[in-house]
Amino acid sequence: MKKVTLTFPVLENSEFTNSSGQIPEIALFNGRNKNSKLPLVVGYFPSWSDYSTNILRNIPEEVTYVFLSFVKPNMRYKKGSFDLTSTGLQCDNNGKVLKETVDILKSRGIGIILSIGGETYWGSDEAYDINHQQIADFVRDFGFEGIDWDYEPNGSFATIGEPINVQRFISMIEESRKLLPKEEGFIIACAPSGVGALGGLTNDDPESPYAYSKRGQLTGEPDTHLYQPTSSEGYSIPLFGFGASGHMIPVMKAVGHHLDFIAFQGYNVGSATRRELMYDSYAYYANIYGFKVAFGMHVPNEPWGPFYKYSEDKIKEYTSHVAEGGKHNRFGKGDGVMYWQLLQKSADNSAITGIEYSKISYNILENANPVTSPSISISTPVNNALIKEGSTFDFRANSKRSNLVKFYIDGLLIETLKTEPLKITINQNQLSQGYHTLQVIAYGITGEEDSDSVTIKIISNDSVEGIPQWEAKVYNSAGNQVLYNNKVWSNKWYAEPADVPGQADVWKFIRNADDNGGDVVISAPSIPANISSPVQTSTSITINWLPSNGSKPIDYYTIYRDGNELEKISKTEFTDNNLHPNNQYSYQIRATDTANNSSLISSPVIVKTKGDNENNFLYWEEGKWYSDGETVRFEAFNYTCIMQHTSNKFWIPNKANSLWAKHEL
Structure with missing residues (x-):
């Protein structure tokens, strides 16, 4: 019986050593190192478009993340199947093509985030039968960067501020973060209403500069216009009068520290003209809880009305507001924009789409805070690739703004390159059977670094690993290898669901799985x-x-x-x-x-370790989550946290008396 041993061999081939025969350098793997300085430019991509063409694969690199929309909240998925049938994605059900597309975009530095829900999938009680584990399996199998909760109960934001829906939103974020942890680089995002951080009648925060009581002061408008959201006068005080107003306040207070970014929907809010208030209100909480903010804009026209138009001048105005940091000093924090949607043509000019809008915003954001640090990604092989023992393959990377790139295999430095092509060739028999980690590290002219890594598996030439079990379904094209009754079969032509291998002539016998009836699948331990x-x-x-x-x-x-x-x-x-x-x-x-x-x-x-004279307390740090009862040292005193929060430069222990209590040494 064949058994693949999942150990990590020391590479002794002379090509993996320097001229003196010594291993020159050991790499400490950090996994994917996202460049937090890149502008946040997010675009929805509708799955009902044909991603098997070059449309999605050729999304320009000015788009930082793609929201692939939408899967059902109650989607069902079997780990390892790559079957899209019960996910809600409106496409041709070719999971392998989607996986390939995700890998291609990732190799170009563009992340795909799975968007859940939208306005069409929340209209029934069944929608809340959410299997978070299956969603996480789907994300991991396809290599998505994470998920976006697009929660619109009953198809709109009208009731999202009700207590039951607030709690549902909190639970979704909590459960998904447990299974897709930050420590592994997964992103949890959401796309709430644009008015969600402005105080409302039901959900409010009296301490916020955007509290419901301050609506008149902020807008300069009287309450007589509070419920006139579609007025031709473009009043902005109605932003505080929606049922959705303030709905994200209790959510952010409960789970804001779990979120990586909020891409609020700054559209379908009537005719309001002071839309920068929506960004500034979310930015206020971003400084508290540590997430980024994307200002969501709609390629003209908006569905409601339209009572407002995001013209090219307007998107430039609002993107510039974000780029300059808004009212809460967010400059350099990585905030950006979001567009619905990338393929939509502008009602003003059919030659302009969400893609063109994204490019305009990217240039404004990048020019305001130029990126100098390097970026790098591995283009081949893809993560989790199965490679036959003895094969020759290329280990290739794409990089920007780097003057030096180092290639590692299993922690050993293999090659250092300074010019294109950034590629090394792995020759026959250099890697033994089992798992191997390939990593690249790019070094910029200022000393900054970026890295990427993938895991591959070397399998024996007669291994059946990676060959799927036969299923009673249509096989459209010839040459599909399947396993059935411990044998490998290949279809000679189109196969029907009733064509069973060994019984129908369409299936050609290739070989036995192995001498004892099948490979034993051994799963290596998960990484601590x-x-x-x-x-x-x-x-x-x-x-x-x-x-x-x-x-x-x-x-x-x-x-x-x-x-x-x-x-x-x-x-x-x-x-x-x-x-x-x-x-x-x-x-x-x-x-x-x-x-x-x-x-x-x-x-x-x-x-x-502590210094000799320290009292065993950690020093206070900016940007860190502190829980109730945690003790830190700041300047000459120790302080105990009395209200959980994410620290920032304004809430230092000797100033923020509502957050910290000082005690003597």
């Missing part, structure tokens, strides 16, 4: 995740992590400090003693099961 350090002293560091899982029980974890093996333990917590005060250390972990199958090594976590 959520590594953190709850305790540090001047001479010790304690780290812990979530348990790994796989086909076999976990036998032990190997702890690495600064790239060197330190210890093997069976627990998920480890204390490293006899360290030096005020020193920084890097920790990584690898899981090994009882069959000696090992996981990939985790991303490094950097932890610093």
Whole structure:
């Protein structure tokens, strides 16, 4: 019986060493390193368009993220099937083509985010039968960057501020974040109403500068116009009078720290002209909870009315407002724009689409805060590629603004290139069977870095891994290999669902799966995740992590400090003693099961020991989430958090008395 051993071999081939025969450098894998300085330009792409053509694949790189719309909230998906039938995507059900498209865009630095719901999929009780695990499986299988919750109960925002819908929204974000953690680089976004952060009659925040009580002061308009959203006068005070006004306030307070960005829908809000208020109100909360904001605009015309038009001049005006940081000093924080939708033609000029609008906004955002740091992505091979043993293949990368690129395999530096093409060729038999990690690191002229990595698997030439089981369905084209009754079959021509391999002439026998009736599928342990350090002293560091899982029980974890093996333990917590005060250390972990199958090594976590005179408290940090009861040191005093929040430069412990309580040393 064939068994693939999922270990990570040391590469001893001379091509992987320098002239002295030594391994020149070890890379600590960080996974995908998103460049937070890139402008946030998001565009919806309707799945009812044919993504198997070049339309989606040729989306320009001025679009940072694509919202692929929409899947049903109650979608069903079987992990590993790539079957789109029960997902709600309105397309030709070719999952392999979609996966290929996602990989192509990712190699060009464009991320695809799965958009859930929209106005058509929330109209029944069945919509709330949400299987978050299956959504997460779908995201992971296809390589999406994450998900966008496009929550519009009953097809609009009219009732989104009701308590039951507020709680539903909170739950969706909480559950999806558990399964798609930030530590693994997944994005959780949402597309709420543009008025969701402005105080309303039902949902309000008296402490906010955009509280309901301040509506007249902010707009300079009387309440006589509060419920006149479609007036030809373009009153803006009605922005505070919708049922949706303020609906995101309780959501952001509960789960704002889980969100990566909010792409609010700044359209279908009547004739209001002061639309910068919507961005500024979300920006206020972004400074508290740490997410980014995308100003959502609609390619003309809006469905409601239209009572307002995002003309080319208007999109330039609002994009410039975002680029300059708005009223809350958001310059350089990565905020941007969102468009519905990329393929829509403007009612003003059919030659202008959402793509052209995206380019206009990108240039404004980029010129306001020019990007100098490098970016890099691996174009081939794709992540999770299966490669036959002995094959020759190219390891290729695309990079911008870099003057040096390093190529690594399993942590070993293989090649350093300075010019195009950024490609090395992996020759026959350089990699043994099992999983391997390929990584590239780009270095910019200012010393900044960006990296990308993929995992591949080398399989034996007679392995059946990657060959799907036969299904009773239509096989349109010839040459599809399938497994049935421990045998490999290939269809000679079009096959009907009733054509069973071994019974119908359309299926040609290729070979037995193996001598004993089929490959044994062994799942390597998962990478140890959520590594953190709850305790540090001047001479010790304690780290812990979530348990790994796989086909076999976990036998032990190997702890690495600064790239060197330190210890093997069976627990998920480890204390490293006899360290030096005020020193920084890097920790990584690898899981090994009882069959000696090992996981990939985790991303490094950097932890610093205390100084000799420190009172075992961490120093306060900007941009960090603090929970109730956490204690920090700031200047000469210690402070205890009395209200959970994400820190910012305005809420320092010695100033923010509502957040921190000072106590003596």
